[in-house]
Amino acid sequence: MKKITYILVLLCATSFSFAQQTPAPAQTEAITIEGATAHLGNGKVIENSLLMFEAGKITFVGDAKMRIARKGTIINATGKHVYPGFIAPAKSLGLVEVDAVRASDDQDEIGDMIPHIRSLIAYNAESKVVESMRPNGVLLGQIAPQGGRISGTSSIVQFDAWNWEDAAVKVDDGIHMNWPNSFKQGRWWMGEERGFKPNEKYTEELDEITTFFKNAMAYGKAAAPEMNLAYKAMSGLFDGNQKLYIYTDGEKEIIDAVTLAKANGVKEIVIVGGYRAYKITDFLKENNIAVLINFTHNNPNFEDDDYDLPYKNPKLLFDAGVLVGIQNASAANFQTRNLPFYAGQTVGQGLDKEAALQLITGNTAKILGIDADYGTLEVGKSATLFISEGDALDTRSNQLTHAYIDGRDLSLETHQTELWKRYMRKYEGKK
CATH class of the missing domain: 3.20.20.140 (Metal-dependent hydrolases)
Structure with a gap:
């Protein structure tokens, strides 16, 4: 019985260590980011910025020199950069x-x-x-x-x-x-010439697409029996x-x-x-x-x-x-x-x-x-953004310190970062 219990505990521990990070809880306190270079995502930049968000929405974007009350947790991001979340x-x-x-x-x-x-x-x-x-x-x-x-x-x-x-x-x-494609590449492994040649079925394929679209449009206009x-x-x-x-x-x-x-x-x-x-x-x-x-x-x-x-x-x-x-x-x-x-x-x-x-x-x-x-840092939009140590478009300086989705403070730990830390300890001689 003890052996079975040990195996179950081991399996649970293993599963936990490889599980995804628990999603962040909803934002409950206002957050202020001060001093960062804000890249708004619409072509504009604010060098010494002040950005505040509350309940998942951006409430203020402007110059940090403005005399306005800071709210909630204040993050001093001087020398860093803030960006809207990237979209894939x-x-x-x-x-x-x-x-x-x-x-x-x-x-x-x-x-x-x-x-x-x-x-x-x-x-x-x-x-x-x-x-x-x-x-x-x-x-x-x-x-x-x-x-x-x-x-x-x-x-x-x-x-x-x-x-x-x-x-x-x-x-x-x-x-x-x-x-x-209107052209296709010769299948040399089947004895065809290399290079490109016209696709003889191109017109036929376009006709199939046209027929499908016309049928779909007609279906939407009529009361179809099925x-x-x-x-x-x-x-x-x-x-x-x-x-x-x-x-x-x-x-x-x-x-x-x-x-x-x-x-x-x-x-x-x-x-x-x-x-x-x-x-x-x-x-x-x-x-x-x-x-x-x-x-x-x-x-x-x-x-x-x-x-x-x-x-x-x-x-x-x-x-x-x-x-x-x-x-x-x-x-x-x-x-x-x-x-x-x-x-x-x-x-x-x-x-x-x-x-x-x-x-x-x-x-x-x-x-x-x-x-x-989404997509830009503007008042009223979702607080989906992050802070980077440097230029986020540069592989050398894209180093995130904070990230938020709808104002929720995300964990930046992943399976890969855990492995990196594990093996860095190994090569640095640490246990």
Whole structure:
């Protein structure tokens, strides 16, 4: 009996040591951050700032020289920087834990046209991958399904919750769609020539998409005798309550996708990826299309591309006046923690540092439709923010001291920080 009890205690201790940090309690006392350089996320900076928040909402943002009563706990952040929480769009965070373990992979369901698949109900709020985002300032994310032609419906969550219900910030915000390519690469392993050639099925694939959209629109207008979950899930695209996120890169594909979607009643469209979007910026602006550009730490896709195209792509779109944010849908989930450094890369390409910050704060919040509450440090918005020792877009100085979601004081400890401390003690000769 003693042996069994010992084993149970050991298992409990092991489970506890590897459990996610307990979500922070609701804010009960006002907090004042004084002296920090405040980066507001809308292009503005306050060098010697005073920021106060209460009951999860920002109540004051201004200069610390102003004669105004400080409230609650006062944090002296002189020499430090305060930022709005970074936002990671179009990611399957919380839907897959270990790629090699099928039981932990919920990012792709069976089927090709499945807009009714809701990613939110599969979201694992206790994911160690999700938890590892917070120490770099990534506090919010759009949890998106993957695979198929129409992958399903995304939702936006905050990264400190007991479950998906607690995590939800905006439920079923958009539908995600993978656009076909007009060219395909030769399958050399099957005896085909290397290189690219026209996709003979491209027109056929577009016809299938058109038929599905028309049927979905007709379903919403008529009293159908039978329930069709897929068609019903599309209704938000036609009344403007949801956005259509189209994953595609080429100029022709982007133009075809936007043209087809608008012709079939879709109100709000966002391009995800957009590798060649910089070539058709006039078209994007005319049609009010935002772009979630792919991450900058990447190689060029084609031999004749500029070697630094992935680095400067966000700047090309920003300078052209396109509403642009940064995503990394094609990268592994754990790389999402590098989101601030993708934005920092654009500074080296000549983009203003505060404009680069907008790519992962204010701009992304606008694209996702959560800018009324998140993305910038403004009075009345959610107190979702963090304090860093230095420049949060720089890998060397992004060192968080405090982080808050809706005013709740977060733990910055993760499974990784625990391992780091454990092995640092080993190599420093400490027990």
